[in-house]
Amino acid sequence: MTAGFQAWTDSGLVQIDGTSQNFALRQTLSVTTGAGSVNVGKSNAGIQYTLAANVANITVSAVAPLIALYSPNAYATILKCYNNTNGTWSIQIWSSSATTVTVYVFDQSVAAAPSGAGYGLQVFDESGNLIADARQRLARVLDVQSGNIMGAGPGWGQWNQVDLKQYSFGPYTGVSKIGVAAIATAWVSAPAGGNNSGWYNVSALQTVGNTINFQYAYNAVGNTTHPGNNTCFGSQYDWQFLAIDLSNL
Incomplete structure (x- = not known):
């Protein structure tokens, strides 16, 4: 960038560059995986085959979600994350055994702006879009x-x-x-x-x-x-x- 606000961490990494969207925590939820199915192949005739697995299917509101998982009791991952084009995203979480996974949904600062009055620093890009807010919990x-x-x-x-x-x-x-x-x-x-x-x-x-x-x-x-x-x-x-x-x- 040629002008604007910049901030670095103590290790010299750029934390805020004045132009790029930061990702802020928008939602936290606990999800329990259980008996479900995963797609494993489709025949030439268009038949979709599935296998039994421990999964959870959730829908979250976001513009451009960054999904973080905390799963201490089983191995977990995201198999699907797709845009429903209506402001929501559908996510399928898989785990090695039935378990509870904590899901952290981060989104662009402009989409996760806190409501109401507050205190602290705000940073906007050259188009006036919020890219960082001291009230937000950033990823x-x-x-x-x-x-x-x-x-x-x-x-x-x-x-x-x-x-x-x-x-x-x-x-x-x-x-x-x-x-x-x-x-x-x-x-x-x-x-x-x-x-x-x-x-x-x-x-x-x-x-x-x-x-x-x-x-x-x-x-x-x-x-x-x-x-x-x-x-x-x-x-x-x-x-x-x-x-x-x-x-x-």
Whole structure:
């Protein structure tokens, strides 16, 4: 930027640049996953196959949501987040077992502006749009992690089945509670003769205090055989997340 307001953290990172929207907490809700289904493939005749899984389906109001999850008792991830084009978004959350997940909905500062009078600094861009407000609880990004389960590129490929991979991130110092947001989920699946017969691999994250645990695991449903080689896009094995400080939210 050539003019305007700028603010940096103590580590030299730009926190507010006077032009870019910040993301502020708009809503917090507790969601309990339970018996449901996930899509695993569609036939050439247009038949959609599903498998039983622990899921929760929610709808939130937002302009451009950034969804953060806190799930200390199970691995959880977002399988779907799509715009209903009416000011709401539909989200499907998956978990490795039935559990309660805390969902933090962040949105652009201009869309999450607090109502009523208050005190503190406000920052607007050159068009007059609010981009930061001292009354808002902003999403503080602590870390960005990404990878590919197979080390694959975006094109087609064939890889031997991987049943389990686990990583750990943290503990993040100076933080008491951390969440995961903007999740790109690694996903490979196949039906094997109809609904509730097949398998899927999925990456998910468990957040415990200031530590994040990552797991990519194989899930079989019904009468199915263990796969050998998977033929799919290498980008299906991509995963990514943002680590968000939830300590004071």
